[in-house]
Amino acid sequence: MTNLPTPFERFIQGILPENPVYRQLLGLCPTLAVTNGLKPALTMAVAVGAVLLSANIIISLIRNLLKPHLRIVVFTLTIATFVTIVDRLLAAYLYQMSKALGPYIPLIIVNCIIICRCEVCASRQNVLAASADAVGQAIGFGLALTGIAAIREILGTGMIAGVQLLPTAWPSWVIMVLPPGAFLTFGLLLALVNWIDSVRSNNEGRKG
Amino acid sequence: MERALKKRTAGVADRLKNSNFAQAWLILVLALIFGVALAAVQANLSGVIAANKLNETLERVPELVWGTATAARMASQNASVDITPGTVTIKKDLKTSYYNLFRVTHEGKLAGWVVKAGGQGYADKIELIIGLDPGADTITGLFVLQQKETPGLGNKITFPRWRNQFIRKKTSTPLVVTKGKSQVPNGIDAVTGATISSRSVTGIVNRTIRDVKGRLTPATIRFYERQL
Numbered sequence: 001m002t003n004l005p006t007p008f009e010r011f012i013q014g015i016l017p018e019n020p021v022y023r024q025l026l027g028l029c030p031t032l033a034v035t036n037g038l039k040p041a042l043t044m045a046v047a048v049g050a051v052l053l054s055a056n057i058i059i060s061l062i063r064n065l066l067k068p069h070l071r072i073v074v075f076t077l078t079i080a081t082f083v084t085i086v087d088r089l090l091a092a093y094l095y096q097m098s099k100a101l102g103p104y105i106p107l108i109i110v111n112c113i114i115i116c117r118c119e120v121c122a123s124r125q126n127v128l129a130a131s132a133d134a135v136g137q138a139i140g141f142g143l144a145l146t147g148i149a150a151i152r153e154i155l156g157t158g159m160i161a162g163v164q165l166l167p168t169a170w171p172s173w174v175i176m177v178l179p180p181g182a183f184l185t186f187g188l189l190l191a192l193v194n195w196i197d198s199v200r201s202n203n204e205g206r207k208g
Numbered sequence: 209m210e211r212a213l214k215k216r217t218a219g220v221a222d223r224l225k226n227s228n229f230a231q232a233w234l235i236l237v238l239a240l241i242f243g244v245a246l247a248a249v250q251a252n253l254s255g256v257i258a259a260n261k262l263n264e265t266l267e268r269v270p271e272l273v274w275g276t277a278t279a280a281r282m283a284s285q286n287a288s289v290d291i292t293p294g295t296v297t298i299k300k301d302l303k304t305s306y307y308n309l310f311r312v313t314h315e316g317k318l319a320g321w322v323v324k325a326g327g328q329g330y331a332d333k334i335e336l337i338i339g340l341d342p343g344a345d346t347i348t349g350l351f352v353l354q355q356k357e358t359p360g361l362g363n364k365i366t367f368p369r370w371r372n373q374f375i376r377k378k379t380s381t382p383l384v385v386t387k388g389k390s391q392v393p394n395g396i397d398a399v400t401g402a403t404i405s406s407r408s409v410t411g412i413v414n415r416t417i418r419d420v421k422g423r424l425t426p427a428t429i430r431f432y433e434r435q436l
Contacts, residue, residue: 065234081242085249092253095260174360
């Protein structure tokens with residue numbers, strides 16, 4: 001219990017050092033499925049962030065009541081409740097977006113990022129650390145999603161968030177908004193993140 | 209004697225403590241709280257969600273009858289358009305099918321019909337609303353309410369450029385899907401790379417027209433009281 005990261009460390013870790021998508025390779029279903037446009041990606045990131053924060057707070061509050069062999073059930077129950085609430089809110093106030101995201105909002109229930117944060121952080125640390133952790137991880141997830149989505153939308157349609165960016169003469173690479181485009185973009189970005197990381201650790205090694 | 213009693217009560221306490229209900233008390237309590245919370249959310253939002261669905265259809269009704277330009281002009285002039293929802297029951301070959309539709313009247317005169325129809329697409333169910341003139345002789349508009357066709361290919365069935373081909377097509381002969389610019393009067397150009405989606409939509413339109421044509425009479429339609 002003594003060596004758990006502080007709230008600030010939790011926050012920073014989520015954004016890049018332990019980015020849920022690029023470092024932990026979690027939550028890849030929405031990462032690949034809803035990144036064909038910036039708007040759906042942003043909505044998904046906010047939805048996941050809201051569920052993650054709510055679930056982390058609840059789990060952290062009841063962490064001393066958890067029984068080890070029943071904890072996953074409690075996590076799933078909490079997550080499912082908040083996902084359903086988010087799903088209903090989207091259908092009520094962002095109807096078109098809710099239709100566009102289709103089954104991917106209910107699928108947040110099985111998003112491993114959230115269950116992982118409940119297990120790693122919220123069930124062991126206080127509400128402050130759990131909240132900071134949730135916000136950091138949510139920002140990390142949002143950055144990953146919007147990065148992939150922006151690249152795919154620009155190359156695939158010449159537009160960004162529905163606004164024409166490239167000249168209309170741009171031959172839209174349809175493949176970028178199709179499933180293969182998700183794998184290509186994600187793979188290249190993952191390689192880029194790893195490359196930057198290896199260069200940085202090499203430099204540090206030389207200095208040391 | 210005393211020790212035996214203590215042992216027995218301790219046994220009961222242990223059994224209680226290890227029983228499934230005692231083990232799962234937190235889950236039961238949470239389930240109850242979350243259940244109440246979800247019921248409250250549903251009670252507050254279900255009306256809004258149902259209204260969203262209906263509004264989306266109703267918003268499209270005028271342009272499916274009069275076309276986008278005329279519908280916009282009428283809306284700016286605050287023209288009195290009455291839209292009455294109803295259901296038509298089709299009994300054919302021992303099979304009964306239902307179509308939800310809207311009767312559209314303007315200044316007391318029947319202006320046309322908007323029929324809801326659905327069928328299997330390439331990826332998932334496709335839901336359409338089809339605008340027809342008063343005698344169901346001509347298609348006056350088509351809109352895709354719901355589809356999950358391939359983005360970039362099949363989802364082009366929702367683009368006005370493709371849907372507008374259906375406008376002014378006669379319903380006397382079924383529509384046929386053609387590849388490339390067709391010279392046939394009842395031909396629909398397929399979306400490039402999405403022949404199946406194009407065929408699905410055209411098939412749904414053909415089937416709906418075959419079913420409802422000649423049956424849009426007060427005797428076969430049950431109108432709902434509510435005027436919208």
